Amino acid sequence: xxxxxxxxxxLTQSPIPDPLIEKLRAVSPRLIVExxxxxxxxxxxxxxxxxxxxxxxxxxxxxxxxxxxxxxxxHFAGVDHFLNHPLxxxxxxxxxxxxxxxxxxxxxxxxxxxxxxxxxxxVEYQRRIKWPKDRWTLFVPRELGDTTLGIVGYGSIGRxxxxxxxAFGMEVxxxxxxxxxxxxxxxxxxxxxxxxxxxxxxxYAPAQLRSMLAECDxxxxxxxxxxxxxxxxxxxxxxxxKSDAIVINVARGGVIDQAALIDALRAGTIGGAGxxxxxxxxxxxxxPLWTLPNxxxxxxxxxxxxxxxxxxxxxxxxxxxxxxxSEPLLNVxxxxxxx
Numbered sequence: 001x002x003x004x005x006x007x008x009x010x011l012t013q014s015p016i017p018d019p020l021i022e023k024l025r026a027v028s029p030r031l032i033v034e035x036x037x038x039x040x041x042x043x044x045x046x047x048x049x050x051x052x053x054x055x056x057x058x059x060x061x062x063x064x065x066x067x068x069x070x071x072x073x074x075h076f077a078g079v080d081h082f083l084n085h086p087l088x089x090x091x092x093x094x095x096x097x098x099x100x101x102x103x104x105x106x107x108x109x110x111x112x113x114x115x116x117x118x119x120x121x122x123v124e125y126q127r128r129i130k131w132p133k134d135r136w137t138l139f140v141p142r143e144l145g146d147t148t149l150g151i152v153g154y155g156s157i158g159r160x161x162x163x164x165x166x167a168f169g170m171e172v173x174x175x176x177x178x179x180x181x182x183x184x185x186x187x188x189x190x191x192x193x194x195x196x197x198x199x200x201x202x203x204y205a206p207a208q209l210r211s212m213l214a215e216c217d218x219x220x221x222x223x224x225x226x227x228x229x230x231x232x233x234x235x236x237x238x239x240x241x242k243s244d245a246i247v248i249n250v251a252r253g254g255v256i257d258q259a260a261l262i263d264a265l266r267a268g269t270i271g272g273a274g275x276x277x278x279x280x281x282x283x284x285x286x287x288p289l290w291t292l293p294n295x296x297x298x299x300x301x302x303x304x305x306x307x308x309x310x311x312x313x314x315x316x317x318x319x320x321x322x323x324x325x326s327e328p329l330l331n332v333x334x335x336x337x338x339x
Contacts, residue, residue: 006324007068008053010035011044012075020313027317028324053323055316058082063090071323073316077303079333080225080252093333094319098156098187099311100303104250105160107302108220109168111248111274112149115218116142120296142217145169150216152209152232153223154200157250159184159193161220162200171201173212175223179203187315187330209233210240218246225252226338233257238264244271250302253278258289265292276302 008024008031010016015037024033038044041059048066057075063086070091074082077097082088114120118139125132132138149165151158154174162172176182182197194200204212209232213219219241223229233247234257241247247270249256258279264270272294278287281300289295305311319329333339 004030005032006030006052007050008033008055008320009047009051010055011059012037012055012057013039016309016313020309023313023317024320027320030324031320053320060085060087063087071329073319075312078224078252079339080254083335083338088335092329093335094329094331095333096312096315097331098189099308099315100305101156101160101189101193103305104157104222104302105164107250107276107298108157108161108222108248108274109164111296112144112165112218112246114296115246115272115274116144116147120293124293147171147217148173148215149218149220150174150212151200152219152221152255153229153251154182154197155222155224156184156186156188156193157222158220159195159197159199161222162194163192166199170218172199173202173204173215174200175204175206175209175212177206179205187318189311210237213237213240213245214242216245217242218248221247221249221251221255223251223255224339225254228338230254231257231260233261235260235263238269241270243268246270246272246274248274250276253281262288262292265289265294272296274298276300 010021010033016035021033021035025031036044036047038059041061048061048069050068051066052068053071053073054060054069055073055075060072069087072087072091072093074093074095077095077100079093079095082093118141121138145168148171151161151172151174154176158174162174165172182203184195188195221233223232232255238260261273265273274296275289276298277300283289283297289297315330322329
């Protein structure tokens with residue numbers, strides 16, 4: 001019945017500010033919104049009776065424990081860690097895709113600029129307290145207006161990266177699963193990105209990836225990790241790249257064959273890499289990536305933003321409004337596709 005109350009559980013590891021929870025309650029008088037914090041399911045006890053909607057940072061019950069659950073909204077964008085959960089046989093899963101786009105696109109541009117203007121070398125000479133005589137040879141930059149950026153996976157992150165790259169005068173190439181449909185219908189922050197796909201100079205289907213890579217001075221990897229994209233970039237792909245190309249990975253470590261990447265960096269097959277994600281996290285101290293001179297490493301932080309909770313609750317509130325009114329939800333995961 002349309003007047004039935006809907007029990008919503010917001011389950012996070014850290015508290016969500018009360019004004020943001022009130023924003024959810026204000027969506028409809030039909031909603032009963034409860035907020036709990038926990039690090040394990042055991043801490044919660046029997047809280048699942050009657051819960052129809054779950055917002056979660058990762059914890060989720062087995063189907064038999066929550067028979068009334070119909071929809072899970074994730075506090076995350078990537079779902080590779082969630083796809084084997086038994087709940088997905090019975091519920092709809094939506095994600096927070098889109099809320100990270102500004103921070104992650106800026107991270108990608110930071111890496112591009114760091115390599116273009118020889119920042120790692122500058123830091124090294126500062127550490128050595130040395131003013132080199134051959135400064136032109138060591139520090140002449142690559143101006144971005146003369147370069148090409150290839151974006152592997154043109155979702156919300158890739159679209160805002162393209163917007164920033166265009167401001168620097170870069171040529172932008174992109175791969176997309178379906179190049180016939182270049183617009184973005186998922187949730188997005190206002191006034192960012194490239195919702196209509198108008199900023200891409202040339203499109204490439206997945207099968208044309210190596211052709212695109214051969215054209216690129218910088219490659220930004222923003223594609224989700226699925227069975228199809230695991231080790232998407234490996235030895236053959238590195239060999240197709242320019243010898244001074246820079247690869248930046250903010251997606252998942254498994255999208256790039258890490259052993260092949262190390263080989264390519266050591267051999268000079270590519271020029272360098274900016275890496276925020278790895279096949280094993282934390283990255284083991286024994287990994288050669290730590291000490292390669294043409295690598296910049298960060299500890300999976302590219303998606304961090306002080307606006308995370310606010311944006312996530314804004315997205316959730318819109319999806320709650322749609323749910324109450326029986327409208328299509330945003331950011332629905334296709335389990336078979338993997339994102």
